[in-house]
Amino acid sequence: MISCDKCGNPNIIIKKKQSGQKLCKDCFIKSTQKKVLKDIRKYDLLKKGDYVLLGLSGGKDSVMLLDILNSLKKRNIIDLMAVTIDEGICGYREEGIEIAARNAKKLGVEHRVVTFKEYFGMTLDDIISKNNVKEGRRNACTYCGVFRRWIFNRVAREEGATKIATGHNLDDETQSIVMNYLEGNIQNLTRIGVKSETRNSRFTIKIKPLREIPEKEIALYVVARELDVHFAGCPYAGESFRAEVGNFIKQLSNEHPTIMYSTLRGFDKMKPVLKREFSQESIVGVCENCGEPTAARLCKACTFFKDWGAE
Ligand code: SF4
Numbered sequence: 001m002i003s004c005d006k007c008g009n010p011n012i013i014i015k016k017k018q019s020g021q022k023l024c025k026d027c028f029i030k031s032t033q034k035k036v037l038k039d040i041r042k043y044d045l046l047k048k049g050d051y052v053l054l055g056l057s058g059g060k061d062s063v064m065l066l067d068i069l070n071s072l073k074k075r076n077i078i079d080l081m082a083v084t085i086d087e088g089i090c091g092y093r094e095e096g097i098e099i100a101a102r103n104a105k106k107l108g109v110e111h112r113v114v115t116f117k118e119y120f121g122m123t124l125d126d127i128i129s130k131n132n133v134k135e136g137r138r139n140a141c142t143y144c145g146v147f148r149r150w151i152f153n154r155v156a157r158e159e160g161a162t163k164i165a166t167g168h169n170l171d172d173e174t175q176s177i178v179m180n181y182l183e184g185n186i187q188n189l190t191r192i193g194v195k196s197e198t199r200n201s202r203f204t205i206k207i208k209p210l211r212e213i214p215e216k217e218i219a220l221y222v223v224a225r226e227l228d229v230h231f232a233g234c235p236y237a238g239e240s241f242r243a244e245v246g247n248f249i250k251q252l253s254n255e256h257p258t259i260m261y262s263t264l265r266g267f268d269k270m271k272p273v274l275k276r277e278f279s280q281e282s283i284v285g286v287c288e289n290c291g292e293p294t295a296a297r298l299c300k301a302c303t304f305f306k307d308w309g310a311e
């Protein structure tokens with residue numbers, strides 16, 4: 001009879017394709033938490049006394065990360081606050097914000113909602129629908145990503161946070177590697193990793209504690225833990241190149257279940273060489289318009305606004 005490899009319970013909820021390991025609900029939850037905490041130690045992501053700003057969208061990844069980081073908060077190892085960015089995506093983001101707020105409240109974690117509107121004067125829907133984006137809707141994620149990174153970095157400084165934690169998982173990270181490789185974005189590749197490295201004090205260090213957890217296991221974790229999660233997908237997501245690459249990798253993974261791990265491991269081995277050869281980190285200064293760190297005269301966010309002729 002099939003039973004849990006750890007405790008012998010016959011009610012297994014997962015048989016891992018990569019390793020063949022079979023686990024019951026309780027052992028799956030424990031082993032997933034253990035793996036994330038082990039990675040936090042292994043990659044030196046957090047240290048005692050860190051004040052962590054968690055990007056909490058209300059989706060499964062960030063809610064799982066909140067659940068695990070809260071265990072470190074309860075043990076007085078770190079302090080934690082959650083920030084939800086309201087990009088202004090009508091009919092989608094509202095529910096995520098409510099769910100994020102409920103999760104933070106339940107655990108007693110301080111929660112702040114910040115909006116594109118308050119920082120940039122317009123919502124993502126405005127940016128896409130007004131004449132600003134002439135090349136069509138396809139690039140919503142490009143703008144969204146740049147503006148979100150800008151806000152997280154600004155809010156982290158406002159709040160005095162020492163780390164920014166995001167719920168990027170193994171699927172996200174593999175997509176980023178393949179996507180940037182296919183597009184020839186070597187500069188972007190040098191910045192992919194479990195922890196951002198920078199000597200510029202205006203950049204808050206970003207960490208991705210779920211980087212080695214596959215998306216499927218995150219979905220199973222939130223169901224097993226009965227966490228309150230926003231499952232709806234962003235209406236712009238299907239239009240992105242990332243989504244195309246994601247589908248391609250998913251297809252490959254059906255026949256080759258270890259392909260995401262091997263992509264990640266191979267990339268991590270190449271990364272020091274890429275950084276040595278291509279990183280422009282040493283010339284980082286500040287944007288002359290907004291004061292955020294950038295390698296150019298203007299940061300990416302301000303460059304977009306300048307191109308659109310906006311303030
Ligand atoms: Fe932003 Fe794209 Fe994510 Fe939607 S899918 S929230 S547009 S990055």
Ligand code: ZN
Pocket residue numbers: 287288289290291292298299300301302303
């Ligand atoms: Zn700027």
